[in-house]
Amino acid sequence: MSARSLTLGALLLAAIIAGSLATLAWGELGVGVPDLLAAARGEASTTATFVLERLRGPRLLVGIGAGLAFGLAGALFQTVTRNPLGSPDVIGLGAGAGAGVALATLLLPGLVPAPVGAMVGAGVAIGLVHLSTGLGFASPARVIITGIGVAAMATAVTQYVVAVALRDSSTQLAGYLVGTLNSRSLGQAAVIGGCLLVLAPAVALLSHDLRMMDLGDQLAEALGGSAIRTRTWAIVLSVLLAAAGVAVAGPIAFVALSAPHIARRMVGAPGPHLVLSALVGALIMVLADFAVQHVGPLENLPVGVITAAFGGVYLGYLLVTAWKKADA
Amino acid sequence: MNTSSRTTSSLRLADATVAYGQRPVLDGFDFTVPSGRFTAVVGPNGCGKSTMLKSLARTLRPRAGAALLDDKPLGRWRSRAVAQRIALLPQDPVVPEGITVKGLVARGRHPYHSPWRQWLPGDDEAVSKALSATGVADLAEQGVEGLSGGQRQRVWIAMILAQDTEYVLLDEPTSFLDVGHQVDVLHLCQDMRAQGRTVLAVLHDLNQAARYADQLVVMDGGRVVAAGQPADVLTEELVAEVFGLAAEIAADPQSGTPMVVPVHRR
Numbered sequence: 001m002s003a004r005s006l007t008l009g010a011l012l013l014a015a016i017i018a019g020s021l022a023t024l025a026w027g028e029l030g031v032g033v034p035d036l037l038a039a040a041r042g043e044a045s046t047t048a049t050f051v052l053e054r055l056r057g058p059r060l061l062v063g064i065g066a067g068l069a070f071g072l073a074g075a076l077f078q079t080v081t082r083n084p085l086g087s088p089d090v091i092g093l094g095a096g097a098g099a100g101v102a103l104a105t106l107l108l109p110g111l112v113p114a115p116v117g118a119m120v121g122a123g124v125a126i127g128l129v130h131l132s133t134g135l136g137f138a139s140p141a142r143v144i145i146t147g148i149g150v151a152a153m154a155t156a157v158t159q160y161v162v163a164v165a166l167r168d169s170s171t172q173l174a175g176y177l178v179g180t181l182n183s184r185s186l187g188q189a190a191v192i193g194g195c196l197l198v199l200a201p202a203v204a205l206l207s208h209d210l211r212m213m214d215l216g217d218q219l220a221e222a223l224g225g226s227a228i229r230t231r232t233w234a235i236v237l238s239v240l241l242a243a244a245g246v247a248v249a250g251p252i253a254f255v256a257l258s259a260p261h262i263a264r265r266m267v268g269a270p271g272p273h274l275v276l277s278a279l280v281g282a283l284i285m286v287l288a289d290f291a292v293q294h295v296g297p298l299e300n301l302p303v304g305v306i307t308a309a310f311g312g313v314y315l316g317y318l319l320v321t322a323w324k325k326a327d328a
Numbered sequence: 329m330n331t332s333s334r335t336t337s338s339l340r341l342a343d344a345t346v347a348y349g350q351r352p353v354l355d356g357f358d359f360t361v362p363s364g365r366f367t368a369v370v371g372p373n374g375c376g377k378s379t380m381l382k383s384l385a386r387t388l389r390p391r392a393g394a395a396l397l398d399d400k401p402l403g404r405w406r407s408r409a410v411a412q413r414i415a416l417l418p419q420d421p422v423v424p425e426g427i428t429v430k431g432l433v434a435r436g437r438h439p440y441h442s443p444w445r446q447w448l449p450g451d452d453e454a455v456s457k458a459l460s461a462t463g464v465a466d467l468a469e470q471g472v473e474g475l476s477g478g479q480r481q482r483v484w485i486a487m488i489l490a491q492d493t494e495y496v497l498l499d500e501p502t503s504f505l506d507v508g509h510q511v512d513v514l515h516l517c518q519d520m521r522a523q524g525r526t527v528l529a530v531l532h533d534l535n536q537a538a539r540y541a542d543q544l545v546v547m548d549g550g551r552v553v554a555a556g557q558p559a560d561v562l563t564e565e566l567v568a569e570v571f572g573l574a575a576e577i578a579a580d581p582q583s584g585t586p587m588v589v590p591v592h593r594r
Contacts, residue, residue, distance in 0.1 A: 204443070205443050207443075208441065208442065208443040208446065212435065212438055214422065214424035214425070215421065215422055215424060215435065216418070216421060216422035217387075218382070218387050218416070218418040218421075219416075219418060219421055219422070221386065221387045221407070222385050222386070222387055222411060222414075222415065222416035222418070223411050223435065223436070223438045223439055223491070224407050224408040224410070224411030224412070224438055224439035225407065225438070226407055268426060269426050269427070269428075269431070270424040270425050270426045270427045270431070
């Protein structure tokens with residue numbers, strides 16, 4: 001890792017910590033740094049403990065964990081598909097998770113918890129992509145094109161369910177379908193934390209060969225890697241990370257897509273920039289969650305609305321600058 | 329070079345069938361890379377030259393038969409071990425976005441690294457030697473994307489040199505270059521051979537192949553139709569048969585090697 005990457009990493013970390021402290025401390029129920037220190041000694045007031053353990057603490061931790069997972073997932077996916085617009089969302093992970101939740105609510109109301117429906121839906125969608133390409137995850141172009149098709153089908157299923165069967169529960173479902181951090185629990189924070197603990201080392205191992213993928217399959221192989229194996233593992237890990245994020249926070253849009261771009265632009269050098277992408281993902285989530293908790297007009301919106309709006313604007317900016325560069 | 333002292337070293341294709349989809353390009357193909365030589369592979373488009381090269385470099389796997397390094401199939405070697413001994417420069421390699429010359433050349437050290445050892449004491453020396461041997465040391469900190477075609481090709485060859493392999497396979501390294509840079513690249517091939525490496529390059533220009541390489545392999549329709557020293561191989565009959573070109577073979581005024589001069593059309 002270069003000195004520049006290390007500096008950027010430290011800055012991002014500082015920004016995440018500052019954003020987290022602000023989110024906790026803001027407003028009426030705010031828990032400031034003195035309260036946090038007291039809580040660490042086990043001497044916090046009842047209110048502060050309640051806010052930390054039930055209200056703001058869990059959603060903050062889930063947000064950071066999901067952000068790290070989405071950022072890492074996007075960086076892995078974009079590196080091996082060599083497609084700057086690639087992310088697990090594009091190939092139907094989020095849409096599949098949404099359809100899973102919608103169907104679970106329709107067919108087995110109250111029996112299947114939303115995260116389980118999401119995981120199953122995401123798994124089915126990605127499984128369909130894997131089967132339909134005919135080559136597994138070996139060909140990036142096929143993965144993306146079939147993925148777009150699968151995502152469209154999954155969205156159709158969700159819309160059908162919402163339109164026909166779920167007029168009553170659709171408000172609640174709507175929150176889940178865009179991704180939300182409202183009423184999270186410490187258990188969910190533990191789930192995403194555990195997933196990261198298992199998956200991040202696997203990503204670290206893969207990163208060695210991953211770095212060579214930008215030379216093209218032939219050179220990556222001639223230099224001692226295995227392009228197809230590296231790509232398959234990267235997509236599998238990317239999907240697992242994104243699925244873990246979706247399970248605890250819902251299919252939050254655009255974080256996986258935009259975090260690696262922002263990281264790449266900050267460094268200005270080639271490479272997957274896995275760590276920086278993960279940190280950028282976490283920072284986006286912390287800032288978006290701050291906005292929906294403390295910024296008047298946005299208050300109580302699902303956090304996915306903020307990331308989608310931000311991501312949409314960023315994507316537009318990206319395309320316009322790319323076109324300008326191409327025309328110049 | 330870590331293995332130059334090995335005397336039994338060999339790289340060959342044995343009864344290999346290599347296909348894209350259903351159509352075999354090479355069928356029951358035998359070929360042994362002439363050890364310690366600079367060999368040029370020539371032949372009309374679609375004759376299987378690139379396919380042969382890729383099969384020897386492990387990036388294409390034979391459907392039947394095998395590519396053998398020291399008589400052991402490439403598939404049974406660890407991929408890193410193969411990459412420490414065989415380097416391949418593809419025809420149209422991808423330049424990673426934003427990479428510097430030095431960064432690209434350092435990629436050649438990848439086969440010696442592992443997830444646990446991503447830097448070795450010899451890396452810096454191998455990279456700087458490769459940069460100066462190809463005359464691109466002055467460009468080390470520049471972006472590869474901004475370079476001319478000729479400079480870029482030197483940088484790619486520097487990457488291959490940093491890989492420090494016994495076998496160097498080059499797929500049309502002179503295509504898309506102007507004639508000055510073509511000769512530069514051919515000189516680099518000769519330098520690599522002089523260092524004791526075995527160089528195998530697909531070339532298009534028969535006269536350059538005859539002049540700079542010490543061995544000539546002529547392929548047509550998925551077979552080797554002639555192989556040997558250029559003066560023995562390049563005959564009027566062969567050029568007529570393989571390339572469908574009526575030509576006279578003259579002596580190159582500089583080197584005396586055979587030179588193909590197409591017959592004047594009346």
